[in-house]
Amino acid sequence: MNRASSSLIYVTVAAVLIPTESSRVRVHARVIAAALGVALAYAPMLYVFFQQQWSRPQSQFFPFVIAAVAAMFWMRWQEAPAAAAAAGRRPAIIAAALAALAWTVLLLAVAMYNPWLSAFSFNLLMAAAAVMVGRRRAVVYLWGLWAMLWLMLPLPLGMDQRLISRLQLASSQLSSVLLDMTGVDHLMSGNMLLLPDRKLFVDEACSGIVSVMSVVACGVIYGVWRNRPPAHIAALAACGVFWAMIMNVVRISAIAVAWHYYRVDWTEGTPHEILSLAVFLVTFGAMLSTDQLLAGLLAPVELAWRATAGDGPYFGRRLAVLWDAAVEWGAPQRVAEDLYEHERAPRARAAAAARPMVAPAADRAAGATPRRGEARMLATLAASFSVLGAAQLSFMGWSYAHPAAPAANVADARRLDGESLPSALAGFRRTAFKAEQRERDDIFGEFSRTYSFTDENARSYMASCDFPFSQGWHELTVCYRGSGWEVTRRETRKLPGGRQDETWPITEADLEQSDGARGFVAWAMFDEHGAPVSPPSGAVLDQLWRLAMRRSPYVPTRQMFQVQVFFASVEPIAEDQRAAARQLLAAAREELRRKIVGDGRKAQQ
Numbered sequence: 001m002n003r004a005s006s007s008l009i010y011v012t013v014a015a016v017l018i019p020t021e022s023s024r025v026r027v028h029a030r031v032i033a034a035a036l037g038v039a040l041a042y043a044p045m046l047y048v049f050f051q052q053q054w055s056r057p058q059s060q061f062f063p064f065v066i067a068a069v070a071a072m073f074w075m076r077w078q079e080a081p082a083a084a085a086a087a088g089r090r091p092a093i094i095a096a097a098l099a100a101l102a103w104t105v106l107l108l109a110v111a112m113y114n115p116w117l118s119a120f121s122f123n124l125l126m127a128a129a130a131v132m133v134g135r136r137r138a139v140v141y142l143w144g145l146w147a148m149l150w151l152m153l154p155l156p157l158g159m160d161q162r163l164i165s166r167l168q169l170a171s172s173q174l175s176s177v178l179l180d181m182t183g184v185d186h187l188m189s190g191n192m193l194l195l196p197d198r199k200l201f202v203d204e205a206c207s208g209i210v211s212v213m214s215v216v217a218c219g220v221i222y223g224v225w226r227n228r229p230p231a232h233i234a235a236l237a238a239c240g241v242f243w244a245m246i247m248n249v250v251r252i253s254a255i256a257v258a259w260h261y262y263r264v265d266w267t268e269g270t271p272h273e274i275l276s277l278a279v280f281l282v283t284f285g286a287m288l289s290t291d292q293l294l295a296g297l298l299a300p301v302e303l304a305w306r307a308t309a310g311d312g313p314y315f316g317r318r319l320a321v322l323w324d325a326a327v328e329w330g331a332p333q334r335v336a337e338d339l340y341e342h343e344r345a346p347r348a349r350a351a352a353a354a355r356p357m358v359a360p361a362a363d364r365a366a367g368a369t370p371r372r373g374e375a376r377m378l379a380t381l382a383a384s385f386s387v388l389g390a391a392q393l394s395f396m397g398w399s400y401a402h403p404a405a406p407a408a409n410v411a412d413a414r415r416l417d418g419e420s421l422p423s424a425l426a427g428f429r430r431t432a433f434k435a436e437q438r439e440r441d442d443i444f445g446e447f448s449r450t451y452s453f454t455d456e457n458a459r460s461y462m463a464s465c466d467f468p469f470s471q472g473w474h475e476l477t478v479c480y481r482g483s484g485w486e487v488t489r490r491e492t493r494k495l496p497g498g499r500q501d502e503t504w505p506i507t508e509a510d511l512e513q514s515d516g517a518r519g520f521v522a523w524a525m526f527d528e529h530g531a532p533v534s535p536p537s538g539a540v541l542d543q544l545w546r547l548a549m550r551r552s553p554y555v556p557t558r559q560m561f562q563v564q565v566f567f568a569s570v571e572p573i574a575e576d577q578r579a580a581a582r583q584l585l586a587a588a589r590e591e592l593r594r595k596i597v598g599d600g601r602k603a604q605q
Contacts, residue, residue, distance in 0.1 A: 030378040037382040038125065040389030044396065045109055045118035052115060053152065058164065061214035062152040068221045069148050073139070080137035091131050096377055098128035103384055110392060116156060123149050132374070141332035144224040144233075151217045165478060167212055171245050175252040182253065184260045192484055193252065198259055200252075200267065215244035219287050226291070229331035232298050239290045247283040251275060300324040409528040409559055413467050413596045416449040420595050421463070426587035427580070428453035428461060444479055445469060445562065451588070455580060461567045463588045465596075469525070469560035473535050476523050476564060477509050485511040485519060492535050495586060505534045506585065510573065520573050522585050523564035530597040533560055561596060563589045 053059040102125035109117035123146075130146045133139060154160040176188035187194040219240040223233035254275065258264040266275050301320040305313050313320055418433030432452035438444060445466035453461045466474075477487045489510040494503045504524060511519035525533035565585040567577070 030375060030382070033382040034378045034385075037384070037386035037389065041106060041385035041392070042118065042122055043389070044392045045106070045115050046122065049115035049119045053154075056154075058211040058213050059154060061211075061217050065148060065151050065217055065221070069145055072225060073145050076139045076141070076145075077137060080139045083134060083136055083138045091135050092374065092377070095128040095131040098124055098131065099377065099381060102128065103388070107388065110388065116153065119153055123153070141224060141227050143330070144227075144230075144332065148220060148224055151213075151220060164212070165481060167241075167245055169481075171248045171252065174245075174249040175256075178249060178253045179256055182257055184256050186256060193256060195256060195260060200255070212241055212244040215283055215287065216240040218284060219291075222287065222291065227332045228291070228295075229298070229328055231327050231329065232294055235294050235298065236287070236291055239294075240287060243283050243286045243290070247279050247286075251279045298327045300328055409561075409596055410468050413449070413465065413561060414447060416465060416592070416595060418451075420449070421451050421588060421591055425453070425591070426583045428455055428584055445474070453584060459567065459569075459577070461565060461581060461584055463563070463565050463584060465561060465563050465592050467561040469562060473525065473533060474560065474562055476507070476521060476562070480509070480511055480519075480521060484513055486513065488512050495582065502532070504532045504586070504589070506582070507535050508578070508582070517568055517570060518573050519566065519568040520578055520581055521564060521566040522578075522581055523562055524585060524589055525560050525562045526589070526593055526597070527561075528559040528597060530593050561592070563592055
């Protein structure tokens with residue numbers, strides 16, 4: 001631990017433990033110290049998390065979520081009255097348990113280098129903070145504000161990518177129907193929109209600010225702002241998925257129509273941004289209309305019946321009570337509508353008279369001196385999170401002086417050229433080479449080195465090295481599905497490796513398109529040491545284990561390189577073609593592994 005980190009821990013703990021003359025100053029010092037300790041512990045991992053989210057176009061709405069939570073909390077805090085007298089020690093115990101759980105999860109996130117888990121831990125800590133805030137002020141819909149923080153977390157274990165892929169495919173198919181109706185000549189192959197002289201890829205970035213998650217986030221934020229019950233907000237979020245998909249269909253079709261009839265390019269630049277903004281405004285208007293529709297559809301039944309008939313319903317009263325309980329569950333305290341005012345007001349006044357209240361001035365004075373348990377909790381927060389943050393800073397300082405080795409492997413892979421594979425390989429003849437670079441977090445990999453081969457029958461094969469992948473196994477069938485292929489068979493087998501007593505797992509799949517074309521792909525992966533990477537079994541525990549084994553990029557970590565062989569045919573694929581593709585994969589894999597990592601012993605030292 002370096003000197004700066006030790007000094008920071010000393011100052012933080014001292015601010016909590018050293019007594020001062022004023023109790024108010026003591027409270028402020030404890031709160032500030034706890035906040036500094038928490039910020040120090042979370043800053044490194046959350047920085048990586050938000051950096052990753054910003055690199056994903058469908059997740060770039062998170063600053064808006066943070067701003068909305070902060071602004072609504074500040075306004076509602078200013079207007080909130082003093083809370084009722086605290087009911088025992090239970091809230092403090094719950095808050096302490098949540099804070100301890102958050103610290104434990106953050107420790108696991110740091111050890112596993114899992115930014116997503118660190119954001120999960122932060123939300124748990126915010127739940128503890130919400131419990132403590134609720135003891136002081138009756139903030140309207142405090143738990144709704146906390147729930148908004150979960151909008152920033154993508155679904156784990158790749159479920160978000162699978163959901164996006166399905167929505168992409170649905171949008172593409174609907175766009176194709178709409179283009180047929182407008183007379184635009186096109187071919188929709190998976191997520192590829194093929195015009196006579198233009199090819200467009202319908203991915204999650206195509207929709208810009210009208211991505212599904214950004215529209216869902218706007219719906220949830222609007223629902224919390226209007227103090228809608230949780231059932232109403234959940235229904236509004238589900239409708240947001242529908243409206244985002246419909247608006248993206250309109251947007252994709254508008255781009256194709258503008259190019260087909262007027263040769264106007266709306267795929268980039270200012271026209272692209274204007275179109276995105278216009279579609280977003282229409283989508284948000286649709287969400288506002290849907291909110292009003294849901295407000296009527298999900299309105300309580302029994303109170304409305306009493307207001308009009310003077311008594312409860314004779315038939316179906318239990319069903320009405322259950323409905324009201326479901327749609328009003330978790331609803332925040334708010335001013336009743338005029339329709340129900342004569343029913344709710346007497347109950348509210350009776351409840352207020354029976355509830356022991358604390359005068360606002362007395363509450364603020366009492367708030368200046370926290371209870372002994374709260375003081376200990378603040379001290380523990382400041383000390384424990386400061387230690388964890390200082391350990392991260394020290395580790396980062398050490399790793400900066402000892403850079404990770406995989407960067408050299410990536411640099412070697414980037415130097416691959418047309419001569420890196422022999423002109424004759426495994427009975428094939430090399431005919432072409434292509435180098436490609438994409439976005440850093442592209443699903444296909446940032447870099448690709450693609451070689452074209454032909455066999456003795458003049459059939460074409462493609463061998464490619466794609467890299468780097470730092471998230472573990474790369475499921476290549478997801479990419480081919482997005483390109484219009486349907487996976488009809490997928491299996492994993494083990495073949496002899498290039499080293500003694502080494503077996504090499506490969507995955508292969510048979511592919512088919514709607515026009516009858518067939519394809520075959522086989523791929524394998526190795527890390528920066530040249531060691532084979534095994535595909536996951538598909539079980540959740542296996543995926544969790546892989547996440548646990550992934551280490552920090554500040555130290556030598558597993559950097560994945562993928563080698564694939566692909567060919568397409570209009571005829572049914574014979575087994576000898578598959579066998580030839582496997583031989584080409586094995587030969588290309590060994591050549592590329594030798595070019596990138598050598599014999600592997602140097603990387604392991």
